[in-house]
Amino acid sequence: MLVELIFIALSLIALISALGMISFHQPINSVLSFIVTLLSIAGLFALLSSSFIFIVQVIIYAGAIMSLILFVIMFLNIKEKNIPNEPKKALWISGSLIAITPFTLLLVNALKTLPQKEATIINGFGSIEAVGRELFSKWVLPFEMISILLLIALLGAIVLAKKEQNI
Amino acid sequence: MIFVTDYMILAVLLFSIGIVGVVSRRNIIVLYMSIELMLNAINLIFVALSRQFEQLDTQIAALMIIAIAAAEAALFLAVIVLLFRNRRSLDANVFTLLGQREQPKNDK
Numbered sequence: 153m154l155v156e157l158i159f160i161a162l163s164l165i166a167l168i169s170a171l172g173m174i175s176f177h178q179p180i181n182s183v184l185s186f187i188v189t190l191l192s193i194a195g196l197f198a199l200l201s202s203s204f205i206f207i208v209q210v211i212i213y214a215g216a217i218m219s220l221i222l223f224v225i226m227f228l229n230i231k232e233k234n235i236p237n238e239p240k241k242a243l244w245i246s247g248s249l250i251a252i253t254p255f256t257l258l259l260v261n262a263l264k265t266l267p268q269k270e271a272t273i274i275n276g277f278g279s280i281e282a283v284g285r286e287l288f289s290k291w292v293l294p295f296e297m298i299s300i301l302l303l304i305a306l307l308g309a310i311v312l313a314k315k316e317q318n319i
Numbered sequence: 320m321i322f323v324t325d326y327m328i329l330a331v332l333l334f335s336i337g338i339v340g341v342v343s344r345r346n347i348i349v350l351y352m353s354i355e356l357m358l359n360a361i362n363l364i365f366v367a368l369s370r371q372f373e374q375l376d377t378q379i380a381a382l383m384i385i386a387i388a389a390a391e392a393a394l395f396l397a398v399i400v401l402l403f404r405n406r407r408s409l410d411a412n413v414f415t416l417l418g419q420r421e422q423p424k425n426d427k
Contacts, residue, residue, distance in 0.1 A: 159321050163329045170333055174340035179348040186352045193359055200370045202378055208385055217392045224396045228403050236345040236410030244343035256335045260328050268322045269371055278378055286375040298386045305390035312397040
């Protein structure tokens with residue numbers, strides 16, 4: 153019973169703050185609202201008995217990436233005249249919500265035909281030890297390739313954000 | 320009673336909200352966060368599938384997606400800083416260097 157209540161509360165918070173993220177005018181409000189979405193998705197990961205992904209989501213996504221975005225927004229010193237003024241924003245958002253509804257209903261109905269399985273919590277299923285054993289036995293090569301990708305992204309960010317460039 | 324497919328339905332709803340954000344907004348920071356929201360919805364589907372079949376492979380895939388999102392965040396923020404330094408705007412309609420020959424008027 154408690155798990156159902158937590159699931160409903162977390163999913164409502166995630167949906168409402170995601171809608172707030174796409175409808176706020178100021179980017180800083182959008183970022184704060186998106187952090188709430190990420191944290192509630194992290195809670196859903198914990199309910200799906202994957203504790204390591206929960207920790208990674210809280211530390212890397214909500215902690216590192218989002219604070220990097222907050223830092224960049226405050227560093228850019230955005231004034232009101234720099235923000236695009238969108239007079240028909242509510243019309244665009246509601247119109248595309250209506251346009252996306254058939255696609256969503258199709259996917260939801262397709263998902264309902266999957267075999268139903270109750271999402272009870274298993275002890276030690278997604279723990280650090282289990283995930284680490286899987287990661288360093290079957291997935292070593294993708295893991296090393298991810299490290300090369302991160303290095304390339306680091307170099308690209310340094311080259312792009314250098315001072316003497318003109319577009 | 321909560322089934323695993325309920326988590327996937329929630330992920331589909333979040334993915335649709337992300338598509339709506341990409342289609343209907345012009346602020347590039349909101350565009351970036353909508354893309355991140357779609358990545359997170361896919362992550363939620365991966366983790367729910369891992370719970371459904373009780374296998375850990377899809378959780379590793381979710382970890383890879385988080386690492387790729389971190390790399391994407393670094394590059395995207397560098398591009399935002401570069402564009403804002405040159406054009407003084409966050410409007411996606413202003414950045415038309417590759418699309419049009421002359422600079423269009425900003426419709427404010």
